[in-house]
Amino acid sequence: MTESFTSKAESNFLRIEAEEICVDYNGNLALYDASLKLKAASICGLVGMNGAGKTTLFKALMGFIRPSRGKIRINGLTVPKAQIEQAVAYVPQNEGLDCSFPVSVWDVVMMGRYGSMNFLRIPRESDRRAVWHALERVELTDYVNRPIGALSGGQRKRAFLARAIAQRASVLLLDEPFAGVDVRTEKLMADLFLQFRQDGRTILISTHDLGHVREFCDLVVLINKTVLAYGQTSEVFTSENLSRTFGGMHPDPISGAASLE
Amino acid sequence: MINLFTSISPLGFLLEPLTHEFMRRALMVSALVGGVCGLLSCYMTLKGWALMGDAVSHAVMPGVVIAYALGLPFSLGAFVFGVGSVALIGFVKQKSRVKEDTVIGLVFTGFFALGLVLVSKIKSNIDLMHILFGSPLGISNLDLQQTLIISFIVIAILLIFRRDLMLYCFDPTHARSIGINTGILHYLLLSVLSLAAVAGLQTVGIILVVAMLITPGATAYLLTDRFDRMNYLAVLSSSISSILGVYISYWFDIETGGSIVLVQTLIFLLAFLFAPRYGILKFTNSSSP
Numbered sequence: 001m002t003e004s005f006t007s008k009a010e011s012n013f014l015r016i017e018a019e020e021i022c023v024d025y026n027g028n029l030a031l032y033d034a035s036l037k038l039k040a041a042s043i044c045g046l047v048g049m050n051g052a053g054k055t056t057l058f059k060a061l062m063g064f065i066r067p068s069r070g071k072i073r074i075n076g077l078t079v080p081k082a083q084i085e086q087a088v089a090y091v092p093q094n095e096g097l098d099c100s101f102p103v104s105v106w107d108v109v110m111m112g113r114y115g116s117m118n119f120l121r122i123p124r125e126s127d128r129r130a131v132w133h134a135l136e137r138v139e140l141t142d143y144v145n146r147p148i149g150a151l152s153g154g155q156r157k158r159a160f161l162a163r164a165i166a167q168r169a170s171v172l173l174l175d176e177p178f179a180g181v182d183v184r185t186e187k188l189m190a191d192l193f194l195q196f197r198q199d200g201r202t203i204l205i206s207t208h209d210l211g212h213v214r215e216f217c218d219l220v221v222l223i224n225k226t227v228l229a230y231g232q233t234s235e236v237f238t239s240e241n242l243s244r245t246f247g248g249m250h251p252d253p254i255s256g257a258a259s260l261e
Numbered sequence: 262m263i264n265l266f267t268s269i270s271p272l273g274f275l276l277e278p279l280t281h282e283f284m285r286r287a288l289m290v291s292a293l294v295g296g297v298c299g300l301l302s303c304y305m306t307l308k309g310w311a312l313m314g315d316a317v318s319h320a321v322m323p324g325v326v327i328a329y330a331l332g333l334p335f336s337l338g339a340f341v342f343g344v345g346s347v348a349l350i351g352f353v354k355q356k357s358r359v360k361e362d363t364v365i366g367l368v369f370t371g372f373f374a375l376g377l378v379l380v381s382k383i384k385s386n387i388d389l390m391h392i393l394f395g396s397p398l399g400i401s402n403l404d405l406q407q408t409l410i411i412s413f414i415v416i417a418i419l420l421i422f423r424r425d426l427m428l429y430c431f432d433p434t435h436a437r438s439i440g441i442n443t444g445i446l447h448y449l450l451l452s453v454l455s456l457a458a459v460a461g462l463q464t465v466g467i468i469l470v471v472a473m474l475i476t477p478g479a480t481a482y483l484l485t486d487r488f489d490r491m492n493y494l495a496v497l498s499s500s501i502s503s504i505l506g507v508y509i510s511y512w513f514d515i516e517t518g519g520s521i522v523l524v525q526t527l528i529f530l531l532a533f534l535f536a537p538r539y540g541i542l543k544f545t546n547s548s549s550p
């Protein structure tokens with residue numbers, strides 16, 4: 001069951017448009033003049049060191065923090081409109097949730113469908129199918145009835161990814177989805193992302209693993225409080241760019257291992 | 262007392278009080294209010310709003326006094342002050358560096374003190390004891406009507422926004438990301454809290470309302486891992502406690518609010534000890550999955 005977003009995927013439809021975003025936390029600048037344009041059907045890696053502003057960029061794109069300057073459009077819409085249209089799904093870095101909350105894995109993934117239901121949020125058959133399908137994609141079907149608190153960290157991560165899948169958004173913002181997951185899940189996610197790109201969706205993934213970026217991101221953004229470099233992975237991943245991104249400590253673009261200049 | 266036990270059959274024990282109009286009313290109101298507060302208590306415990314519940318229930322005090330003095334429905338005054346206190350807490354927290362629990366404690370004691378001062382100054386026929394400790398056995402017609410209306414409003418809101426409120430308590434970030442206005446949900450929940458506090462005040466009084474708003478939820482939370490089941494269990498345990506409490510209060514001639522809350526506490530204690538999975542004395546046989 002694959003749905004296609006090709007109506008908007010054709011031509012050069014812009015899924016994410018951020019122009020000169022500035023964000024400060026009580027006067028501390030976290031991001032300035034960050035600009036980014038992502039077309040339909042692309043996977044973009046977001047790379048930068050700790051504190052570079054990756055999570056901040058995600059939060060700005062989700063409208064959780066208001067940029068002091070700049071303009072953001074998602075599928076050509078303002079952020080609130082895009083959210084109401086279920087255009088964008090977000091999986092935070094660490095959910096910081098109360099995992100003793102009495103909900104099952106099924107309930108959690110169903111929450112991805114709420115935005116498409118009527119105001120009483122009564123699931124239709126199609127919603128149930130979407131939830132099941134999403135659980136299949138992350139191989140969690142054996143755990144549907146488990147309380148969310150009874151999952152391991154990596155399984156929980158997959159559950160929240162399944163929720164984003166169930167939402168069927170055309171834009172996915174994933175903050176470090178690969179942190180703390182095993183090799184098998186990594187592979188599973190990578191396949192999933194490639195499939196999503198074929199469907200015409202756009203994915204922005206922050207990661208510290210440059211190997212992943214090489215493997216399946218067609219685009220990459222290097223940031224350190226601002227966008228340092230942006231473009232095709234092969235062109236952007238130069239040792240000079242990486243050195244600027246990581247402030248002298250630059251990871252080898254192939255292996256990802258750090259080496260000192 | 263002794264005579265009662267020897268002269269009345271167990272069935273009579275249950276039925277005799279029902280021959281009194283005031284007891285029928287007290288039982289009905291208490292069960293309803295118990296159910297309403299029990300339903301809300303799920304959200305209060307999951308959201309960690311016990312202190313907020315305490316605050317709102319105490320802060321309605323001056324509103325009740327002023328409303329009585331002006332001849333307005335007391336629930337109106339209580340609601341205004343309940344919501345007002347919440348707004349004030351939010352405002353002070355935002356504008357100062359004082360921590361939230363401090364602000365909550367500060368605001369509600371201030372309001373409560375104001376209520377006490379007003380009661381002593383405004384010479385009216387308000388019975389302070391009724392406000393503080395509730396009096397389901399002597400509930401007036403007007404109070405009864407108001408309590409019924411409030412209860413139905415609270416139930417309606419909690420049922421209609423059940424899923425959204427659950428999501429808001431569990432994962433507000435996700436709620437926002439799918440376009441749900443969490444600001445509105447926040448204030449909706451606080452308004453419902455004010456209303457429920459007003460209803461609960463009828464049966465157990467201001468001082469003990471907070472028990473109605475957290476104990477059933479806490480009990481149910483020990484018994485299940487499903488939100489829906491938690492709702493049923495909280496409503497059930499809360500209504501049963503209220504009914505039992507009223508009966509006990511009638512037979513032993515003890516204070517009604519206290520007896521209702523004591524029964525609730527006892528039920529919590531039972532769950533705490535014997536809950537299948539989360540009780541401290543786990544009796545689950547190891548063969549079950």
Ligand SMILES: Nc1ncnc2c1ncn2[C@@H]1O[C@H](COP(=O)(O)OP(=O)(O)OP(=O)(O)O)[C@@H](O)[C@H]1O
Pocket residue numbers: 025028030048049050051052053054055056057093
């Ligand atoms: N709520 C906050 N209040 C104040 N400063 C913050 C807040 N959140 C982040 N910052 C600061 O903003 C900067 C960017 O943080 P951000 O979380 O976006 O980094 P990141 O790139 O996601 O890092 P990591 O790789 O560690 O996840 C950091 O210097 C951080 O200290």
Ligand SMILES: [Mg+2]
Pocket residue numbers: 054055056093175
């Ligand atoms: Mg981060």
